[in-house]
Amino acid sequence: MNKTINQKAWFFVVPVFVLVAFNAAIPLMTVVNYSFQETFGNNVFAWEGTRWFKQILLSERFHDALGRQIAFTFIILLIQIPLGIGIALTMPKKGWGVPVCLILMSMPLLIPWNVVGAMWNIFALPDIGFLGYSLNAIGFDFNFTQQPGDAWFTTILMDVWHWTSLVVLLSYAGLNSIQPAYYQAAEIDGASRWATFRYIELPKMKKVLTLAILLRFMDSFMIYTEPFVLTGGGPGNATAFLSIDLVKMALGQFDLGPAAAMSLIYFFIVLLVCWVFYSLMMKNEVKS
Amino acid sequence: MKKYKWLVPTLYIIFLMLPIYWLINMSFKTTTEIINTYSLWPREFTTENYVKIFTDSTWYMGYVNSITYTVFNTVISVAAALPAAYAFSRYKFLGDKHLFFWLLTNRMAPPAVFALPFFQFYSSVNLFDTHIAVALSHCLFNIPLAVWILEGFMSAVPKELDETAYVDGYSFNRFFFKIFIPTIAAGIGITMFFCFMFSWVELLLAKTLTATEAKPIAATMTRTASTSGYELGLLAAAGSLTIIPGAIVIYFVRNYIAKGFAMGRV
Numbered sequence: 001m002n003k004t005i006n007q008k009a010w011f012f013v014v015p016v017f018v019l020v021a022f023n024a025a026i027p028l029m030t031v032v033n034y035s036f037q038e039t040f041g042n043n044v045f046a047w048e049g050t051r052w053f054k055q056i057l058l059s060e061r062f063h064d065a066l067g068r069q070i071a072f073t074f075i076i077l078l079i080q081i082p083l084g085i086g087i088a089l090t091m092p093k094k095g096w097g098v099p100v101c102l103i104l105m106s107m108p109l110l111i112p113w114n115v116v117g118a119m120w121n122i123f124a125l126p127d128i129g130f131l132g133y134s135l136n137a138i139g140f141d142f143n144f145t146q147q148p149g150d151a152w153f154t155t156i157l158m159d160v161w162h163w164t165s166l167v168v169l170l171s172y173a174g175l176n177s178i179q180p181a182y183y184q185a186a187e188i189d190g191a192s193r194w195a196t197f198r199y200i201e202l203p204k205m206k207k208v209l210t211l212a213i214l215l216r217f218m219d220s221f222m223i224y225t226e227p228f229v230l231t232g233g234g235p236g237n238a239t240a241f242l243s244i245d246l247v248k249m250a251l252g253q254f255d256l257g258p259a260a261a262m263s264l265i266y267f268f269i270v271l272l273v274c275w276v277f278y279s280l281m282m283k284n285e286v287k288s
Numbered sequence: 289m290k291k292y293k294w295l296v297p298t299l300y301i302i303f304l305m306l307p308i309y310w311l312i313n314m315s316f317k318t319t320t321e322i323i324n325t326y327s328l329w330p331r332e333f334t335t336e337n338y339v340k341i342f343t344d345s346t347w348y349m350g351y352v353n354s355i356t357y358t359v360f361n362t363v364i365s366v367a368a369a370l371p372a373a374y375a376f377s378r379y380k381f382l383g384d385k386h387l388f389f390w391l392l393t394n395r396m397a398p399p400a401v402f403a404l405p406f407f408q409f410y411s412s413v414n415l416f417d418t419h420i421a422v423a424l425s426h427c428l429f430n431i432p433l434a435v436w437i438l439e440g441f442m443s444a445v446p447k448e449l450d451e452t453a454y455v456d457g458y459s460f461n462r463f464f465f466k467i468f469i470p471t472i473a474a475g476i477g478i479t480m481f482f483c484f485m486f487s488w489v490e491l492l493l494a495k496t497l498t499a500t501e502a503k504p505i506a507a508t509m510t511r512t513a514s515t516s517g518y519e520l521g522l523l524a525a526a527g528s529l530t531i532i533p534g535a536i537v538i539y540f541v542r543n544y545i546a547k548g549f550a551m552g553r554v
Contacts (some may be wrong), residue, residue: 003377003378003379003380004378004379004380005379005380005381006378006379006380006381007381007382008381009374009378009379009380009381009384010372010381012371012372012375013371013372013376013381013387015367015368015371015372015389016368016369016431017371017387017434018433019364019368019424019427019431020391020394020427020428020431022424023394023424023425023427023428024394024428026409027402027405027406027409028402028404028405030404030408031402031404031405038457043335045513053441058452081452086296086301087296087297090293090294090295090296090297091297092294092297097294097297099542099543101297101301102538103535103538103539104301104304104305104540104541105300105301105304106538107304107308107531107534107535107538108304109485109534110485110488110489110533110535110538111530111531112488112490112491112505112506112530112536113489113490113491113506113536114491114506114509114510115506115530115531117508117529118509118523119307119308119310119311119527120307121312121364122310122314122520122523122524123306123307123311125417127326128322128326129305129310130310130328131306131307131490133326155356159497161303161304161307164300165304168300196483200406209335209395218395218396221398221400221417222399222400224398224399224400224492226521229510233550234478234520242398242400243398243399243400245524246398246400246401247400247403250400250403251348251403251404252405254552259404263398263400266398266401267397267398267401268397271393271396271402272395274393274396275389278350278389278392282350
């Protein structure tokens with residue numbers, strides 16, 4: 001759409017600008033403030049320069065948390081994106097099945113995150129939970145509160161349960177926007193199922209899939225409540241992802257300086273990846 | 289192969305429903321039964337967990353608080369986002385692209401980063417432990433989202449609609465409220481759904497910004513679990529009840545969900 005230049009449009013944006021700035025800029029300045037100083041309580045501060053940043057960037061604790069975070073995000077993307085596309089491809093296109101699928105599949109998205117954690121905790125307990133009990137009954141030695149591998153398995157399964165539907169809904173919408181003419185053309189050409197997917201459906205879904213990856217990256221990189229309730233970051237530090245580690249440092253140990261420096265580094269990483277994604281998305285939009 | 293296509297979504301839905309069933313199953317059991325026996329359905333069916341929640345004000349007020357700030361947030365977010373989205377979809381102005389990306393960056397900020405400064409900030413302006421504090425803090429991620437979705441819907445409306453209305457002598461306000469808003473009603477519905485959803489499920493900020501007066505149900509659950517032993521039955525009942533508002537909202541927007549996603553925005 002060709003837009004008219006109108007500087008007065010700023011007046012329309014003012015309420016949003018004020019509300020978000022009030023919520024983002026002021027707290028962010030507090031964080032920046034802390035990250036360069038040492039606090040002694042009673043509002044006494046001393047300038048520390050970049051000491052906290054160096055300390056965090058060189059600390060093994062941060063490297064470990066970041067490593068766990070990247071591994072987690074990578075694994076869930078690898079599972080959720082193909083699974084989501086697969087389910088969307090097999091969903092009914094019309095009839096009573098459509099609303100039933102949409103409503104039931106959206107359910108996990110609307111459950112408060114700590115309830116998701118509590119639900120999976122109960123579900124996976126080895127003695128009284130369906131998942132834990134069944135796994136033990138068929139011969140696995142499963143106990144997510146004690147074995148790091150099992151804790152990872154449960155956390156990933158929980159995230160797949162929680163968020164795959166988002167990918168499904170997005171892909172489904174992308175598929176629905178394809179005109180029937182494309183399929184008819186493919187049929188006339190005698191295209192195989194795979195070729196139809198590869199050359200018609202996948203390119204048409206490119207935009208929504210980029211969005212799905214972007215959203216899943218952002219949200220899984222910030223994940224806090226669910227693993228906190230499910231495993232509390234344990235056993236040991238096995239599932240202590242970045243946010244969990246950060247809250248432990250800021251509110252648990254009250255190390256404000258290092259915690260603030262870590263917040264900024266953390267935010268910067270998310271921002272950087274999202275910016276790359278956003279630029280790619282916009283480039284695609286301009287092309288199409 | 290086509291014949292068995294329905295199997296995939298069916299299996300997926302069963303996988304989705306299992307933990308939910310388990311939660312509901314637990315909520316109808318007594319605590320002793322939960323701890324001592326493993327059973328696929330409640331042997332001694334009891335509703336005492338639910339009775340306790342509906343009679344104890346610390347419990348049911350949690351729901352009232354959560355719904356209150358969620359509704360506040362949805363109204364504030366959509367009301368503020370409507371004119372802004374209109375501006376982004378119709379006009380070019382100084383710094384528009386940068387502003388749009390800056391808005392989105394707030395959707396990317398990990399809430400854990402903001403928890404402590406929010407606590408200090410809202411305490412210093414005497415808004416700590418109020419519904420409005422939580423509603424305002426959730427604007428951080430909901431307003432960018434609302435602007436993003438609404439902008440998508442508005443850009444799909446041809447600009448000729450605006451121009452025709454002006455030619456017909458409509459003032460801006462009359463056009464915006466009488467013609468434009470009804471045109472994008474579905475989009476507003478979707479936006480409200482997403483704002484409601486993200487405000488309803490968020491806990492970290494809601495918990496940080498409240499103590500007693502505005503405490504969300506999700507926080508009530510964590511507190512009760514730690515103080516009065518591990519009352520799994522009660523916890524399960526409270527958890528099961530948190531699913532209901534979401535289910536109601538989904539039911540209302542069911543026909544629009546796919547359409548909303550089809551705009552390519554979330």
